[in-house]
Amino acid sequence: MVLVLGVVLLAVWLAPPSVHSSADWFPVALHAICEIFAITVAVLVFAVTWHSYRPGQPSNLLLLGCAFLSIALLDLAHVLSYKGMPVFVTPASPEKAIDFWLVSRALTAATLLLISVRSWRPLTSRTPRLPMLLTALTMVAMVYVFGLFFPEAWPPTFIDGSGLTPFKIAMEWAIIGLLAIAAVCFWHARQSRAYDANGLLAATLISILAELCFTAYHNVNGLYSLTGHLYKVLSYGLIYRIVFVSSVREPYERLAIEIADRQAAEKRIEVMSFYDALTGLPNLVLLQDRILQALVSVRGDDNPVVLLFLDVDAFKLVNDSLGHAHGDNLLRAIGERLREGLPATATVCRYGGDEFAVLLTGLTNADDIASVPQTILDLLAAPFQIGGQAIAASVSIGVAVAPHDGDAPAELLRNAETAMYKAKQAGRKTWRFYSAAMNLEVSERLQLLNSLRQAIDQHELTLHYQLQFELGSGRIVGAEALVRWEHPTQGLISPDRFITAAEESGLIVPMGDWIIQQACRQAAQWRANGLDIPRVAVNLSPVQLHHHSLEAVIKRALSDASLPASALELELTESSLIEDTEQVLATLISLKSYGIKLSIDDFGTGYSSLAYLRRLPVDTLKIDQSFVRGMTSAADGHAIVEAIIQMARSLGLETLAEGIEDQCTADELLRLGCELGQGYLLARPVPAEVIPALVRRLRG
Structure with missing residues (x-):
């Protein structure tokens, strides 16, 4: 900032004389505004330093504040004595205004020099404050008396027609000399932590630039006078900032640090009271x-x-x-x-x-x-x-x-x-x-899971197959693979008991892999024996569908059994299709492109949505047996089944009804347009070795 202001002053100095001599640059009104602003800032310097006094505050701040109160009063006398102003006790004149001005500027330079060489030590008590203030006010009073009532005691400083006198110029250079010495002292102290030496150095240098303007003007309303007054206001503003930071902001910052230290101490006490010293965990x-x-x-x-x-x-x-x-x-x-x-x-x-x-x-x-x-x-x-x-x-x-x-x-x-x-x-x-009751419940579940792990390894799991038919012609269109667990001591265990446990424990993944491999192998064996079962259907758990190895397992099973992909149908639940739809959709598209048939099992019991049905590459909707059995017993059962069939038809999908147990239901399904079905009326689930005889009996 000082360098920029120096360049500006150089530009003013290089301007033509006609520019300097113009009286339009600095009219009385603008002069009054500049001075009032400077007076206000000087009073604020005093007010901040005086009212923010505290034990341990550097005494130089108080000295600076009292001096600036004097400077404000002298500047006030200066502006009231300026040419063109009303009578202030005695008539206004350039001589009178300059007298007050010179004392104010000299006091500013002397104060800056004093605090640049004086130690920034704190006050030891409140006592020195009043003597400082009284000394400052007494000095101002004396200058007022001499300036107003004994003007002849002052050497002439301004002559109309010729401008500043040698005395005035010499005094300005003397003030510049004092400021220069102060600037050197501040320069050497700029690394000090006791006060903002850099800020005071800048304020001092700007004051020097202002004084250079006041040595050069020939017209009190000229460009030099305007520039000098603006620089003076800037130097006052810098000093106010330094005083405010030292007296107000820094104490608050120190208070914030003290508060943070106290909070940290409280936190340490809390940690000691509520946390274990060895592990840092709650105690x-x-x-x-x-x-x-x-x-x-x-x-x-x-x-x-x-x-x-x-x-x-x-x-x-x-x-x-x-x-x-x-x-x-x-x-x-x-x-x-x-x-x-x-x-x-x-x-x-x-x-x-x-x-x-x-x-x-x-x-x-x-x-x-x-x-x-x-x-x-x-x-x-x-x-x-x-x-x-x-x-x-x-x-x-x-x-x-x-x-x-x-x-x-x-x-x-x-x-x-x-x-x-x-x-x-x-x-x-x-x-x-x-809890004994809960312990028993969970123990049974753990025992079930442990037994299920062994069942997979010890080949206790078997597959039964339920044939699927074309309702109109009675032709066999497929067989659904259903897992069964023959426990060596407990006998046949219901899938309702172990499938859920397998899904929750993750055992459904290796179990599902085994089911896919066995179903593909069995379908290939039926084909090799000339048994016309077009495809085998395998249920997929949501856990399997979201597992990264599913595609590889299916393709390997088809390859090992030399079974075409079109002979395998995967039955999906609605809940597995809702979660993570984008990932599921990508997997299904890949399987579909391989030639595998896809169907949605138990349709209508989950989160049925046309939006996802339109996106998924499925071939068949399987109507849940609860709806099929309710066609004759429930008032809305017939309507639900009919709605599902119509929706599937509109989407170009086949429908397969589960749980057909009587001929009336089968006939009504056929009438509504359902093409395929399975259930006890048509064929019960049986072991794989029974299927050939069952097929021959049905055809016979």
């Missing part, structure tokens, strides 16, 4: 508080509060063999895995010693609750790298569920701990519910 105090909040906010069986109590198995052995430092590191690592692996809504707590606790809400059924301890066991299955050694660690887990297992934090903790000891007794690295 027992915070856990109890969160259990209490959870019990209050989510009461009832529909929103249970679940508490898991974990004890590290054989932790004493780690401490005894590797040392307590390794044991502490292992506890930290376990806590970190639990915190990162469990949902963000879970509260993972270090209960104490080698014990942890996990608080969960929002789990609505036994399977969801049972999945959490299994997730924890899986999280901790991989060894921990502690001090360059691989340490295997496991936990025993007890699970308590409020409100059945307790409606108070202490009771819930106690029961979860009791369940944990039951898990220890069961052989460790496992978990137990405190």
Whole structure:
């Protein structure tokens, strides 16, 4: 900014003399505006420094403020004495105005010089403030008396017709000299942290540029006078900014820092009170508080509060063999895995010693609750790298569920701990519910899943086939593959029991792969034996449809069986088509382009929508048996079936009715335009080896 102002002054100096001498540049009104603005800023400098006084404030700020109050009063006298202004005690004249001006400018230079060489130390008490102020006002009073009543005591400074006198010019250069010395001092102190030396340096240099203007003008209304007054206002403004920052803004910034430090201290106290020092996890105090909040906010069986109590198995052995430092590191690592692996809504707590606790809400059924301890066991299955050694660690887990297992934090903790000891007794690295009923339910489900895993490996699963027919001619058009599980001790297990469990556990993927392979192999065998069954239909689970390996599995099964793609039909559920539609659509288009037939199973029971039907490359809609059986018993059953058939026809799709159990239903379906059907009336599901005899009997 100083450089720019210097360039401007150079441009003014290079302007023609006729430009300088024009009296139109700086009329009285503009002069008054400039001076009033400067006076206002000078008074603000005093007001800010005086009223923001505090212990520890540098005394130079107060000195600067008192000096600027004097400068404001002298500038006021100057503007009131300016040529063209009304009478101020005595008539206005250039001489009178310049006298007040020179004292004001000299006081400005002297003040800047004084604070540039004086130490920026704080006031020791309030006492020096009043003497400073009284000294400043007394000096102003003396200048007022001499300037108004003894003008002859001042050397002449301006002569009409010739301009400034040598005395006036010499005084301006003397003021410039004082300012130059001050500028040098500020330059050397510009790295100081005690005050804004750079800002004061800029204000001093701008004051020097202003004084250079006041040494050169021959007309008080000329361009030099205007430029000098504007530079003076800028220097005052810079000084006000420095004073405001030092007296007002910096204290608030320091206060903000102090507040932040206090908040950080409070945070540290909170951490010490509610968090474990070793792992950084919530401690027992915070856990109890969160259990209490959870019990209050989510009461009832529909929103249970679940508490898991974990004890590290054989932790004493780690401490005894590797040392307590390794044991502490292992506890930290376990806590970190639990915190990162469990949902963000879970509260993972270090209960104490080698014990942890996990608080969960929002789990609505036994399977969801049972999945959490299994997730924890899986999280901790991989060894921990502690001090360059691989340490295997496991936990025993007890699970308590409020409100059945307790409606108070202490009771819930106690029961979860009791369940944990039951898990220890069961052989460790496992978990137990405190509730016997829930434990039995989940144990049965786990036993079912474990048996199902073995069933896949031990070939306990078999496929039965239900033939599908053309209703008009009775011609066989296909066979639907239906999985059956013959348990060695429990006998035949209903698909309703194990299919859902397989989907929830992910076992449906390997099971589904096996079904596709077996169905393709069986269809190829029937063809090789001359049995005319055009295609075999296989149900696809939503889990399979969203699995990345589905296409590869299907193509490999067709290739291994040497079965054409048109001989395989995939039956899809409506729910699997709604979720992630774009990905599903891409998969179906790829399968369809390979030649595989596609149908929508149990149509009408899910989220039937013409919008997605138009986009999906399906061939057949299978009308759910609940609608077919309701054609004669339910008032709206007939209308629903008819609507589905008409909609399929409008979209160019075939319809296949499931669950046909009587001839009347079959006849009515045919009359409505349904081409295909299956059900007990036509053929029951039977093992693959029975199909040839069944086909011969039906044709006979």
